[in-house]
Amino acid sequence: MVVFLGIDGGGTGCRAAVADSAGTILGLGAAGPANVNTDVTGTFANIMTATRQALSGHTIAETDLVAVLGLAGANISAAVDHLHQMLPFARTRIVTDAVTAARGALGGADGIVAAMGTGSVFAVQRAGVMRQFGGRGFVLGDQGSGAVLGRTLLAEALRADDGFAPMTPLLAEVLGEFGGIEGIITFGFRARPAEFAALAPRIVQSDDPAARRIFEDAVKEVRGIVETLQAGDRLPLVFLGGLGPSYSRHLGELWEIRAPLGSGLDGAVRLALEEA
């Protein structure tokens, strides 16, 4: 009997689902982080823990599983190759967690997915073929993401303190909270993307002039990206991630916005079934 395994793995945890060939879920599991580029060994261990949990109570061998894994960091092929060799499944396909999330969100339909969380990544599905765009990370990409918005706010606070940009109530508030420019500089050198992203809700919900300008610039950038990905079509658009609703509000008049059909785990199971 062939059994199908879907894994949805991100920087904070991973989930596993085992399904029969009709797509009926036979078991679920969960474990710790699965960013393959950050930690191959830990990712392997967490995937196996979640998988064994999903298999518990069944007499299914790991070596009978057809698996699709959507993992954070899977755009770095050396790490993916390494993990691939460690896994015991009958067949294994490893894609980024963006691909499984987009597949879960769209099902089989054509559309564009914009995942706007701590990072950002985009995907387009046309006639069942998924292509990923963006998602290049905090330093060089992640346009419109929470981490980039937060970093921009702090940079703007420093600029305002120098007199290079107008001081606003929010910038003054942030300077106060962080202990002035020195506090912001120190934070900036050590903070991880998620810590920058913690500032994002205060930007997207604010009437402060600096916050509005920062978010309007980000909306313009995301709009440009979606326009490029539409390539003249009018595909429906699904927003994922914590900032999704904020972007939806600004871009809902341009394109049809749809709610996601399912999760990244649904997407992984769906892709595994298609491997048959």
Next chain:
Amino acid sequence: MVVFLGIDGGGTGCRAAVADSAGTILGLGAAGPANVNTDVTGTFANIMTATRQALSGHTIAETDLVAVLGLAGANISAAVDHLHQMLPFARTRIVTDAVTAARGALGGADGIVAAMGTGSVFAVQRAGVMRQFGGRGFVLGDQGSGAVLGRTLLAEALRADDGFAPMTPLLAEVLGEFGGIEGIITFGFRARPAEFAALAPRIVQSDDPAARRIFEDAVKEVRGIVETLQAGDRLPLVFLGGLGPSYSRHLGELWEIRAPLGSGLDGAVRLALEEA
């Protein structure tokens, strides 16, 4: 007898000069890095090595020195306070290396200094009073610096590869050199500012459309900063750092550009003499 010590300390090395009250140099010394924020203990050791070298052949006690130290990382006061307590000099004043560089460049004259190297920092001197602006580091500031230019070029190459920006010969060349988007992403996560800055000469000297746009944006930003610092005056402008000549070429019609009078070490000695 009071003797004066100037220290010019940066991320790659530090230099010391000892002078008498007439400003005559009695001895010089050099040692390793002196970024007080990165490594207080190493900075202390290197400052003392350079100082003892400058004192060799003289019977001058360290405890008789009136010292001004211009150090990288000296905008972080906790590190500065720590170092201050370790140093044996009669009097010690610690400023950023930007302040000593600007003082050396301008002497006593009014003017604006723009140090455009791996990082960037600005200073204005009016009636002997120096104020520093910018210099907030690679993550949140360093506008127009080599590291920021290099990072922007790599981000643009990723955008072009995604179809979000036009592909140009230089972007294609960079993509090839780094091993495609995956190579650029990997580099982006681990590279230090100096590694990003290594790309800058190819940007400021290039006729490539992407390089021109990136550098024109940077020139516009630096121009805006200098305009703010002029505050309606027409102070002369001194450029320092490897990218200084490139910015001079673009901004020389707006303001009088002057060559630096002296080095950061000259500035430190000058400031030490003023402590008397």
